[in-house]
Amino acid sequence: MSSEFFQCGRYRFARDRRPLVMGILNVTPDSFSDGGRHASRDAAIRHAERMIAEGVDIIDIGGESSRPGSAALPLDEELARVMPIVEALANCGKPLSIDTYKPEVMRAALAGGADLINDIWGFRMPGAVQAVVAGQAALCIMHMQRDPQTMQEDPQYDDVVAEVEAFLRERVSTLRAAGVDDSRISLDPGFGFGKTPDHNLRLLGQMTRLAIDGLPVLAGLSRKSTLGAIVGGKPPQERVAASIAAAVCAAERGAFIVRVHDVEQTVDALKVWWAIRHESVAP
Numbered sequence: 001m002s003s004e005f006f007q008c009g010r011y012r013f014a015r016d017r018r019p020l021v022m023g024i025l026n027v028t029p030d031s032f033s034d035g036g037r038h039a040s041r042d043a044a045i046r047h048a049e050r051m052i053a054e055g056v057d058i059i060d061i062g063g064e065s066s067r068p069g070s071a072a073l074p075l076d077e078e079l080a081r082v083m084p085i086v087e088a089l090a091n092c093g094k095p096l097s098i099d100t101y102k103p104e105v106m107r108a109a110l111a112g113g114a115d116l117i118n119d120i121w122g123f124r125m126p127g128a129v130q131a132v133v134a135g136q137a138a139l140c141i142m143h144m145q146r147d148p149q150t151m152q153e154d155p156q157y158d159d160v161v162a163e164v165e166a167f168l169r170e171r172v173s174t175l176r177a178a179g180v181d182d183s184r185i186s187l188d189p190g191f192g193f194g195k196t197p198d199h200n201l202r203l204l205g206q207m208t209r210l211a212i213d214g215l216p217v218l219a220g221l222s223r224k225s226t227l228g229a230i231v232g233g234k235p236p237q238e239r240v241a242a243s244i245a246a247a248v249c250a251a252e253r254g255a256f257i258v259r260v261h262d263v264e265q266t267v268d269a270l271k272v273w274w275a276i277r278h279e280s281v282a283p
């Protein structure tokens with residue numbers, strides 16, 4: 001049975017509201033879509049404050065780039081990038097998500113006040129499940145085929161939706177068996193992580209199948225290359241409208257969280273989508 005709320009560390013969200021907007025805060029100097037403009041601590045904090053003013057619901061802090069072909073970041077470097085931002089934003093009034101697959105970073109971030117651990121490896125690294133089992137932090141289990149260095153080299157599936165669903169189901173059972181409550185779990189097909197544009201579009205089209213036992217689904221499509229391919233090869237900064245369209249389609253297919261770069265535009269779009277769906281101006 002799925003929970004009536006999504007427990008996100010110190011915060012709790014009712015499930016019958018419009019989708020949550022998770023704003024991306026990259027602290028990677030080599031981030032592909034913002035060119036590392038937020039690499040410095042002060043710039044990252046200003047970016048977070050701007051997203052808060054724009055109505056962000058969750059701030060997703062990422063230290064290691066996971067763009068296709070990128071190399072792993074040493075642990076101490078990731079901690080040095082992420083922890084000052086976690087400390088600076090711990091009392092900003094919004095839940096903090098940490099995009100990491102390293103158990104040591106998970107533990108440090110949780111001790112520093114993080115509310116959600118967003119793991120592109122789906123808590124498969126040794127020690128990852130144990131690092132998050134205690135406490136109330138939310139977890140995002142993402143599907144990825146292979147690893148960021150090789151994932152876009154000719155990804156293959158017999159049935160992409162069935163395989164992603166089976167993977168997520170297995171990870172959910174593992175986390176439940178370790179003692180994680182369903183109210184803390186969210187699921188993510190991992191758009192672009194070992195998937196062709198056709199795989200991504202099939203997953204988006206059938207996303208309702210991925211809401212295993214009614215668990216909330218997170219969709220991360222913002223500025224991704226599949227959208228670029230659809231709109232004629234535009235670069236990431238010119239994929240804003242494409243990203244908003246994708247976020248609304250994800251909402252229509254049941255997404256409870258959308259992970260985005262363009263917070264203000266996405267919040268407005270989802271408010272309109274919600275109002276139309278409920279035939280009432282949302283509060």
Ligand code: 7PJ
Nearest residue numbers: 066118140142188190191220221
């Ligand atoms: C995702 C992510 C995603 C989750 C990245 C990018 C690449 N975490 N981290 N889902 N993507 N949960 O933003 O283009 O889709 S990094």
